Amino acid sequence: MNIPMLDLSEQYLELKNDILKTLDEVMTSSRFILGDHVKKLEADVASLVNADFGVGVGNGSDALHISLQACGVTSGDEVITTPFTFFATAGAIVRAGATPVFVDIDPVTFNLDPLKVEGAITKRTKAIIPVHIYGQSADMDPIIEIAKKHHLYIIEDAAQAIGAKYKSKMIGELGHTACFSFFPTKNLGGYGDGGMVVTKDEDLAEKMKVIRVHGSKPKYYHHVLGYNSRLDEMQAAILNVKLPRLSEWNSLRREKASLYTELLEPLKEFISTPVEAEGNYHVFHQYTLRVKKRNELQQYLKDQGIATMIYYPVPLHLQPVFRDLGYQEGDFPEAEKASKEAISLPMFPELKPEQQQYVVEKISRFYNRA
Ligand SMILES: *Cc1c(COP(=O)(O)O)cnc(C)c1O
Numbered sequence: 001m002n003i004p005m006l007d008l009s010e011q012y013l014e015l016k017n018d019i020l021k022t023l024d025e026v027m028t029s030s031r032f033i034l035g036d037h038v039k040k041l042e043a044d045v046a047s048l049v050n051a052d053f054g055v056g057v058g059n060g061s062d063a064l065h066i067s068l069q070a071c072g073v074t075s076g077d078e079v080i081t082t083p084f085t086f087f088a089t090a091g092a093i094v095r096a097g098a099t100p101v102f103v104d105i106d107p108v109t110f111n112l113d114p115l116k117v118e119g120a121i122t123k124r125t126k127a128i129i130p131v132h133i134y135g136q137s138a139d140m141d142p143i144i145e146i147a148k149k150h151h152l153y154i155i156e157d158a159a160q161a162i163g164a165k166y167k168s169k170m171i172g173e174l175g176h177t178a179c180f181s182f183f184p185t186k187n188l189g190g191y192g193d194g195g196m197v198v199t200k201d202e203d204l205a206e207k208m209k210v211i212r213v214h215g216s217k218p219k220y221y222h223h224v225l226g227y228n229s230r231l232d233e234m235q236a237a238i239l240n241v242k243l244p245r246l247s248e249w250n251s252l253r254r255e256k257a258s259l260y261t262e263l264l265e266p267l268k269e270f271i272s273t274p275v276e277a278e279g280n281y282h283v284f285h286q287y288t289l290r291v292k293k294r295n296e297l298q299q300y301l302k303d304q305g306i307a308t309m310i311y312y313p314v315p316l317h318l319q320p321v322f323r324d325l326g327y328q329e330g331d332f333p334e335a336e337k338a339s340k341e342a343i344s345l346p347m348f349p350e351l352k353p354e355q356q357q358y359v360v361e362k363i364s365r366f367y368n369r370a
Contacts, residue, residue: 002305003346003355006185010350015241022237034213037236042196044243045180048163049172051198053205056231057212060159060181063195064092066229067177068127070207071153073098077126081157082112083315083327084335085131089157090316098126100325102317104332108275110134110288110342113334114142121146127153132161132171134311134344135187135253135285136276140166140174155179159195162188163250165281172198177208182231182239187253187285188246190235252349253284259353260287260345263360270367286311290341297366298343304362309344 012019026037034056042054057063073079075097081089083102090100103116112130128147130138147154154175158164162180164171172178180186182194199205207224210217215226261273272290276282288311291297298308315335317327329336345359 001355001358003307003359005307005309005344005346006348007350008184008189008348015245018241019238022241023234026234026237032233034230035233035236037233037240038231041231041236041239041243044240045162045172045196046198048243048246049170049178049198051173051178052200053198053202055197055199055205055208055212056236057195057197057208058229058231059193060157060179060183060186060195061088061092062212062229063159063179063181063197064088064129064155064157065095066208066211067155067179067197067204068092068096068098069211069224070204071127071155071176073126073153076124078122078124079127079129080117080120080125081129082131082133082335083317083332084110084312084338085133085157085316086159086312087316087319088159089129089131090322093129094322099124100316100322101125102327102332102335104334105338106139107334107338109136109139109277110338111136111138112143114139114146117143118146118150121150121152125150125152127155129155129157130175131157131159132164134274134288135161135164135283136274137161137164137166137171137174137280137282139277140169144174153177159183159186160285161283162186163246164283167279173200176201177204182235187250187283188239188242190239190242192232192235194231194235194239196231249349250283253347254282256347256349256351256356257282257284257287259356260360263356264289264363267364267367267369270369271363284347286344287347288342288344290338291343292341292367294341294343297363300366301359301362306359306362307346310339311342311344313339315339 046054156175156178159181211226215224
């Protein structure tokens with residue numbers, strides 16, 4: 001049996017007629033940039049997450065960068081975030097001219113540890129970027145409290161967590177802005193790059209809409225330095241077909257996650273399964289274990305036709321490109337440990353129980369338990 005990390009083909013077959021129809025409409029209309037499909041998706045995503053404004057942008061990385069810029073983050077400023085995330089989180093901070101300040105993670109959820117945030121605040125701190133890693137919300141209440149106390153912006157990196165909840169609030173309504181990615185592999189993925197920022201703040205929304213069109217307002221008059229980063233009309237048209245299905249897909253992911261956890265129960269000695277923190281609605285962008293002998297397990301599964309991924313093998317404070325920040329090994333022991341132990345199993349809404357059984361059978365065999 002060959003089991004990929006993610007298989008988008010079945011979903012496409014199901015949606016094919018609607019997608020081809022909407023793409024045909026876009027091409028027939030000849031309206032390719034910031035048309036009605038982008039407007040509709042902006043309104044619908046904002047409404048889904050209880051925000052008031054959506055700003056469609058080129059990708060999730062730009063969503064972060066544009067958020068930072070709109071919040072006035074600039075050179076000399078510091079932004080607190082987690083070292084255990086995709087590169088783009090910190091990349092956006094540096095692109096905005098600011099300095100990422102990392103704090104360690106909570107080993108249970110892999111998310112920013114709120115207890116460590118306050119100690120990292122200096123006079124230069126402007127914002128905090130909590131990342132809802134793997135589809136589970138960071139512990140937002142204490143983070144919001146700290147941000148209020150120190151007058152900091154919160155920019156949620158929600159690239160992996162569209163549809164997730166924190167204590168009955170939607171991910172996306174908790175920060176000053178929240179950033180989504182529509183990269184094809186995300187829970188709501190387009191057929192190319194795409195992203196969106198949502199906010200309840202009209203002033204921030206307006207700034208971000210100007211930044212994504214070269215800072216142009218009125219047209220051809222530039223008061224701020226923007227660039228070209230718009231959500232493509234064709235991607236928006238596709239995403240409008242997919243968005244109504246998101247909550248169903250997320251609940252299917254949750255079902256797959258429960259089955260994995262149940263099947264893996266006898267392997268507790270070797271494996272820790274994901275923990276959904278109380279009050280969280282995890283949308284399992286990834287189903288990520290902590291395991292013993294991680295790299296050997298990955299190779300073994302690969303030989304059995306099972307794809308797995310390591311998110312993330314190198315925490316950001318140890319990335320060569322960030323050497324000048326001056327961090328060293330040992331600075332964030334939990335993030336470093338996670339980068340050596342984490343492994344993500346195949347996860348997508350169409351994954352079959354037989355496939356999951358096969359995956360777990362092979363994992364059991366690896367640990368000589370079957
Ligand atoms: C995917 C991702 C991004 C970047 O999104 P792109 O659309 O690929 O630019 C940012 N942060 C996290 C945590 C992500 O997973």
